[in-house]
Amino acid sequence: MSDPIIDVRDLYKEYPSGTKAVNGVTFSVKKGEFFGFLGPNGAGKSTTMNMLVNLVKKTRGTITIDGFQIDENPDEVYKRVGFAMQEVGLDETATAREMLQLHGRLYHMPKREIDEQIARLLKLVELEKVADRYTSTYSGGMRRRFDLALALMHKPSVLFLDEPTTGLDPHARQLIWSHLRELNREGMTIFLTTHFMDEAEALCERICIMDAGKIVTEGTVPELLEKHSAKTLEQVFLSTTGSNLGNEEANLNASDPYARNRKS
Numbered sequence: 001m002s003d004p005i006i007d008v009r010d011l012y013k014e015y016p017s018g019t020k021a022v023n024g025v026t027f028s029v030k031k032g033e034f035f036g037f038l039g040p041n042g043a044g045k046s047t048t049m050n051m052l053v054n055l056v057k058k059t060r061g062t063i064t065i066d067g068f069q070i071d072e073n074p075d076e077v078y079k080r081v082g083f084a085m086q087e088v089g090l091d092e093t094a095t096a097r098e099m100l101q102l103h104g105r106l107y108h109m110p111k112r113e114i115d116e117q118i119a120r121l122l123k124l125v126e127l128e129k130v131a132d133r134y135t136s137t138y139s140g141g142m143r144r145r146f147d148l149a150l151a152l153m154h155k156p157s158v159l160f161l162d163e164p165t166t167g168l169d170p171h172a173r174q175l176i177w178s179h180l181r182e183l184n185r186e187g188m189t190i191f192l193t194t195h196f197m198d199e200a201e202a203l204c205e206r207i208c209i210m211d212a213g214k215i216v217t218e219g220t221v222p223e224l225l226e227k228h229s230a231k232t233l234e235q236v237f238l239s240t241t242g243s244n245l246g247n248e249e250a251n252l253n254a255s256d257p258y259a260r261n262r263k264s
């Protein structure tokens with residue numbers, strides 16, 4: 001593959017609970033590509049993504065972002081990646097502008113650049129009028145747009161998004177889609193997980209499907225339809241995944257020592 005910006009080789013994650021969430025995953029993403037990462041609940045998508053941005057420590061394998069290995073040059077990787085993940089808590093007692101300023105300072109951006117970038121991002125995600133309100137007062141759609149602005153603050157070259165439109169109404173979803181298309185047109189590599197097949201089809205140039213910690217298929221939508229003799233992406237998804245159904249609860253119990261007691 002020419003110019004991979006994300007290169008993942010033989011990646012594994014076993015949580016201390018014993019759950020083997022990722023079991024030998026290898027893939028690459030090209031510079032400027034809009035890449036979709038699909039899979040059923042518990043497939044290991046978030047775990048993989050969290051390892052790619054160093055929020056979760058890998059058990060083994062190699063992760064290279066823009067030529068830098070995550071173990072050897074974590075700071076170079078941090079500079080290049082922006083992410084909006086599930087369950088990343090917002091500070092409820094700060095305004096959007098304050099949080100963007102803090103993020104810029106953490107990345108050692110000069111004050112002038114911080115101010116310019118904040119103005120640009122607030123316009124992009126259409127939050128200019130509410131920038132000085134506490135983010136705790138935001139609706140779900142405003143919050144997702146703010147998450148996106150925060151992820152973009154330090155001008156990353158790769159953007160990781162974990163289910164960015166879950167829980168949004170169709171207007172808010174369209175708004176996020178158009179922002180993402182715009183960013184991708186400007187050259188940003190986007191790595192996205194979603195449970196919406198229409199979203200994957202509408203946005204992603206290439207799609208990788210994961211099931212039970214492994215990659216089960218990958219390709220462009222037309223390639224996937226042909227490879228799996230399917231008419232829709234949903235058919236491809238249903239025919240390639242589901243091997244782990246029923247194991248989710250067992251894994252949850254393994255990772256939550258109280259679950260067993262609650263049940264008994």
Ligand SMILES: Nc1ncnc2c1ncn2[C@@H]1O[C@H](COP(=O)(O)OP(=O)(O)OP(=O)(O)O)[C@@H](O)[C@H]1O
Pocket residue numbers: 015016017019020021039040041042043044045046047048248251252255
């Ligand atoms: N912190 C953790 N400790 C222990 N097990 C975990 C932890 N996080 C996730 N798991 C388990 O790892 C497996 C993969 O979970 P992960 O969240 O990566 O899947 P996913 O594909 O992102 O699912 P979803 O689509 O529901 O978000 C699941 O069995 C899950 O219960």
